[in-house]
Amino acid sequence: MEDRKVLLSVKDLIVKFHVRGRVLTAIRGVSLDIYENESIAIVGESGSGKSVFTKTFAGMLDSNGFIDNGKIIFSDEELSDTVVKLNDNAKKVIAENKKKLDEYSRLEFGADTYKAILELESEKRRRADLSKEEAEAYEKELLELKHERTNTFNLKQTYDPSKEKDKIKEAGKKISELDTKIKAFEKEHEQKVKERANSLAHDTAYNQEFDRKMAELKAKHAKEVSEAISAETEARNEILAKEVYLSVGRFGFRKRMKQNNALLDALKEAMKLGVDLSDEEQRNAVFDKVTFRVKYLDENSERLHGICILNLANIRDGRDWSQIRGTKIATVFQDPMTSLNPIITIGKQITSVIMKHQDCTENEARLRALDLMDKVGIPNPEARFDDYPFQYSGGMRQRIVIAIALSCQPKILICDEPTTALDVTIQAQILKLLKDLQKEFNYTIVFITHDLGVVANIADRVAVLYAGQIVEVGTVEEVFYDPRHPYTWALLSSLPQLAERNTTLYSITGTPPSLYNSIVGDAFAPRNPYCMKIDTLEEPPMFKVTDTHYAKTWLLHPDAPKVEKPEGIQNIHEKLVKAFNI
């Protein structure tokens, strides 16, 4: 597995949603490498974040969702290979970029002093203002009050005016009390802020000392940044200037120049702060603030050539998504009717997707569509081409959705519970189809399911998600035969296929934590029969079991007591072979 190419690398991903004035954290620091041509299953209970995780890299995050942190690097050669023409205008812009970068580079000599100036200023601001804790406590309490008001108001709307007058009156009274409380609370806060600022303005001794220190630092900085830069820095800037131009090359003239200047500003800021621009990671991060970095590779007299570091977490231009969503990363959802238009014929729906993304005539698209229909197992495609979705069975409709998803030859096919709505026999056929077509189309399957039974049939690897975090990841054999996380134990124990006859089926007690609050310790602790004190205090790291197997549980700490897995999943090898043939 390790020598396979990483196609998608997710690092420290945090995804949040705005929900009626509150923030829900659905993905909490997920890192995962997905390899070319593999089949990986993401499993977990409802609400664990399976769909949000995949939607984030498929460019389908709901509009109230946002990426709060993290990187999603997509290594697709076709998209990444970048060439821009080296005409007179390009040469002129690059030369100007280089000149500016050389000028900014002198700021690197004064970085430490500049940071000291910033620190001095922020210390003064801190004195004049409330502390971070005070400000956070205020925001939190205000939000709680506002939330209580909204809830009371919503509740009031549900009462029947003809029968529940008293309740309406009582709710109305509570709302006006809350309004008064909110106003008073805001006023008190305003007053406190004013007083803090006032007292600093009158602190003469402090202000004199501040001015003295600031003048000293500024003089030192001015001296430092007047030095001449080295030949090495000039050479680095030469490449940087070209990378800036390469990185903005895909935009039209106006946007290109705007982004070119924005990148120069970002680099200037980075130099001021002493960011090490020779370090690849740090250089990527600076470019990421504006646009994808295109790393310089080589050039000839006519063109510059580079490779784009595609960070999907950083897509700001909707047009960039259109080159990826549905084309490079396609999704098959649970209910085929949500993906198909009921009033357009099947043939038209496939050909329109082909024509949208590929340069071909209607006739060519028809031939390709028929071929795809044949490949996904539609008998007699010619005869079914002009049928409407309702004339197809559920399984056949899902085959059509797969055909549409494959029409652009995606690199990644996300299958979001694609067989849950189908009966068991059809389910097995669709899984087999997805596996068989993978050999021909060479895509990577990311399979979302809450059913570990399905995983055994489709995946090479499994990632177990719990409350927005990956708690265990490994090959199917590792996770099934040698599971290490108590949550995986619970999932396996509740598999009906492994249950002994005449025994009650195990079910996980309790519910996952609320994703609105921050979670202290191990998120699974309250439901974990093996919970230790440390689980309630500190979040466990990912412990390595083998090169391919990791689990996020304190039970893997060398000092942890040895515990026995639940009885039902001890020696499950034989049961698994019997149930799933793995």
Ligand SMILES: Nc1ncnc2c1ncn2[C@@H]1O[C@H](COP(=O)(O)OP(=O)(O)OP(=O)(O)O)[C@@H](O)[C@H]1O
């Ligand atoms: N648009 C949204 N706004 C607010 N919260 C959302 C939104 N989309 C998802 N969530 C929340 O994010 C969390 C993860 O949801 P997600 O759909 O990824 O779960 P899942 O593991 O796929 O579960 P299921 O199998 O039920 O779909 C849930 O708490 C869900 O309520």
